[in-house]
Amino acid sequence: MHILNLYYSATGNTKKVAERIAATSVAEGHTVETVQLKKSTDVQFDVRAYDLIFSGSGVYEWLPGKPVMSAFSAMTKNYREKGLIQQPAQRRRNNRAVTYCTYGGTHTGANEAVPAVKYMGQFFDHLGFEIIGEWYFVGEFHGAFRDFSLRGKLGDISGRPDETDLRHISEMVKGVLKL
Numbered sequence: 001m002h003i004l005n006l007y008y009s010a011t012g013n014t015k016k017v018a019e020r021i022a023a024t025s026v027a028e029g030h031t032v033e034t035v036q037l038k039k040s041t042d043v044q045f046d047v048r049a050y051d052l053i054f055s056g057s058g059v060y061e062w063l064p065g066k067p068v069m070s071a072f073s074a075m076t077k078n079y080r081e082k083g084l085i086q087q088p089a090q091r092r093r094n095n096r097a098v099t100y101c102t103y104g105g106t107h108t109g110a111n112e113a114v115p116a117v118k119y120m121g122q123f124f125d126h127l128g129f130e131i132i133g134e135w136y137f138v139g140e141f142h143g144a145f146r147d148f149s150l151r152g153k154l155g156d157i158s159g160r161p162d163e164t165d166l167r168h169i170s171e172m173v174k175g176v177l178k179l
């Protein structure tokens, strides 16, 4: 399969996950193109050109990072202008996506990560993609919010995602590659 590994990572946690997704997919014999979204990414790719997309972000105020929202917004505008956002959204047989996040969950646990994963998923769903996975991975807080990693709703999450998490992620990737 031709895979797009699309992600945004402000403090490195999602980057670790995206790198493991890429390594696992390549080891399984697939072609992977990785795009790390930055503050002002000028989107040059067409998501419909990929069989499978992994789309990930850290969670910020229960949404994906702003660069994700601005890139997805620009892409939506572009596809809408081309008449590709249809009512109802037409299913595309060969386009599938997994949306995932890394999150701290310090206040309400996984609930505060759900909107981020759904936000990304709706972009692909509007284009007719089949969403074959919605994944939530714990990611420690860095920088000024470091303490939030110690006593939030998920307890001590320092060091996550760790090697155990990444091994588990690798297995999940192998699972969806078989679908």
Ligand SMILES: Cc1cc2nc3c(=O)[nH]c(=O)nc-3n(C[C@H](O)[C@H](O)[C@H](O)COP(=O)(O)O)c2cc1C
Residues within 6 Å of the ligand: 008, 009, 010, 011, 012, 013, 014, 015, 057, 058, 059, 060, 061, 062, 063, 102, 103, 104, 105, 106, 109, 112, 113, 138, 139, 140, 141, 142, 143, 145
């Ligand atoms: C400013 C800031 C705001 C955050 N807001 C949330 C939030 O609303 N909900 C949540 O679950 N985690 C929140 N987090 C934790 C991050 O989502 C988590 O550390 C994530 O793994 C960061 O991913 P990244 O390193 O790829 O950017 C926040 C972290 C920071 C630094």
